[in-house]
Amino acid sequence: MKFLHLSDLHLGKRLRGFSLLEDQRYFLFEQTLPLLKEEGIDVLVIAGDIYDVPAPSQDSVVLLDDFITACANLKIRVLMIPGNHDSSLRLSYGSKIFRDRGIYIVTDIKNSVHPIEIDGVNFYLLPFMKHHDVNGAFEQEFKDYNSAAAFMVEQMQLDNSKINVLVAHQLVLPHHGDLEFGGSEEVVVGTVGNIDSSVFSQFDYVALGHIHKPQAVGDNAHYCGSPLRYHVDEARQEKSFYIVDVQKGRVEITHKPIHVLHELRVLDGNYADVIAMPPSEDYVFVNLLDNAYVENAIDAIRQTAFPHCLGLAYPNIGSTESGEETVPEFDSEHPEELFPKFYEMVLGQQLTDFQSETVLELLGKAKEGRQ
Numbered sequence: 001m002k003f004l005h006l007s008d009l010h011l012g013k014r015l016r017g018f019s020l021l022e023d024q025r026y027f028l029f030e031q032t033l034p035l036l037k038e039e040g041i042d043v044l045v046i047a048g049d050i051y052d053v054p055a056p057s058q059d060s061v062v063l064l065d066d067f068i069t070a071c072a073n074l075k076i077r078v079l080m081i082p083g084n085h086d087s088s089l090r091l092s093y094g095s096k097i098f099r100d101r102g103i104y105i106v107t108d109i110k111n112s113v114h115p116i117e118i119d120g121v122n123f124y125l126l127p128f129m130k131h132h133d134v135n136g137a138f139e140q141e142f143k144d145y146n147s148a149a150a151f152m153v154e155q156m157q158l159d160n161s162k163i164n165v166l167v168a169h170q171l172v173l174p175h176h177g178d179l180e181f182g183g184s185e186e187v188v189v190g191t192v193g194n195i196d197s198s199v200f201s202q203f204d205y206v207a208l209g210h211i212h213k214p215q216a217v218g219d220n221a222h223y224c225g226s227p228l229r230y231h232v233d234e235a236r237q238e239k240s241f242y243i244v245d246v247q248k249g250r251v252e253i254t255h256k257p258i259h260v261l262h263e264l265r266v267l268d269g270n271y272a273d274v275i276a277m278p279p280s281e282d283y284v285f286v287n288l289l290d291n292a293y294v295e296n297a298i299d300a301i302r303q304t305a306f307p308h309c310l311g312l313a314y315p316n317i318g319s320t321e322s323g324e325e326t327v328p329e330f331d332s333e334h335p336e337e338l339f340p341k342f343y344e345m346v347l348g349q350q351l352t353d354f355q356s357e358t359v360l361e362l363l364g365k366a367k368e369g370r371q
């Protein structure tokens with residue numbers, strides 16, 4: 001049986017203030033649905049982080065609603081779990097009724113021990129879990145995710161004569177070597193939250209979400225990564241579809257390219273060169289190689305060449321050895337743009353996506369005069 005493994009859609013995500021909703025709609029409707037039809041795939045697995053935030057925007061809720069309705073109308077079964085960005089309760093809305101239409105959303109850890117059987121394959125849907133969740137649901141006293149996850153696998157009582165697929169959203173570390181990050185995960189590699197990939201070794205395939213860079217963490221366990229580039233650091237990262245053909249004792253993964261509505265690029269050049277580049281709607285981050293700050297550079301770049309210019313940096317000025325401190329000219333009157341610059345000037349680092357999201361939200365509320 002063939003299924004499509006997706007994760008980390010982060011519907012509603014904004015990249016430095018720019019809404020990616022149109023890019024996400026394009027991905028789901030112009031890329032994913034046609035692929036499912038062309039390849040004759042009738043099972044779609046989404047391994048968590050469906051939405052970017054626990055209380056998603058109206059537009060992102062509409063997008064998911066449109067998409068799963070389209071899948072149901074095409075008789076494509078959809079299996080979903082919440083990731084750490086999702087609210088289990090909100091994601092579970094309607095899920096008992098959706099089952100009748102082939103849309104399976106498992107948000108309660110207790111339900112993850114009952115497989116969803118489709119064409120002879122047992123799918124186990126394990127929502128994002130912490131050991132506290134397992135302790136609460138099963139009256140246990142685990143002190144880390146690894147032992148709690150091992151316990152959950154035990155509860156599943158796998159029938160090894162069947163094909164068993166696990167869908168999970170966790171920090172699973174390879175038995176050998178290191179995990180590679182995409183850049184937009186906001187993941188802290190501690191010890192309590194790690195799960196060793198050997199915990200899941202009994203499954204024929206483990207469809208993982210959480211890490212945005214596609215990679216294998218074991219012979220049978222794979223992160224397919226986020227479908228879109230959600231951070232400037234992911235500009236050069238390959239993202240692709242994971243089509244999984246699973247049979248007993250044999251798993252075959254086929255990669256298909258994902259074509260995006262707008263590319264994410266990092267450009268280097270002098271201001272004069274950048275301004276003269278062929279205009280494009282792509283998301284671009286610009287490294288200005290000039291040796292002096294250019295007044296209103298970002299506004300001018302957005303107006304002439306790149307309306308989706310995400311930001312810019314002056315690598316040459318940052319590395320001057322004159323010893324003089326250069327104070328950047330703030331070329332904006334908007335607090336949304338000033339605050340990130342101020343933060344960067346004081347702390348020498350950029351706001352994370354989550355932080356800028358929070359700042360934007362708070363400024364928005366302040367503007368509206370609400371609390």
Ligand SMILES: [Mn+2]
Nearest residue numbers: 008049185210
């Ligand atoms: Mn994620």
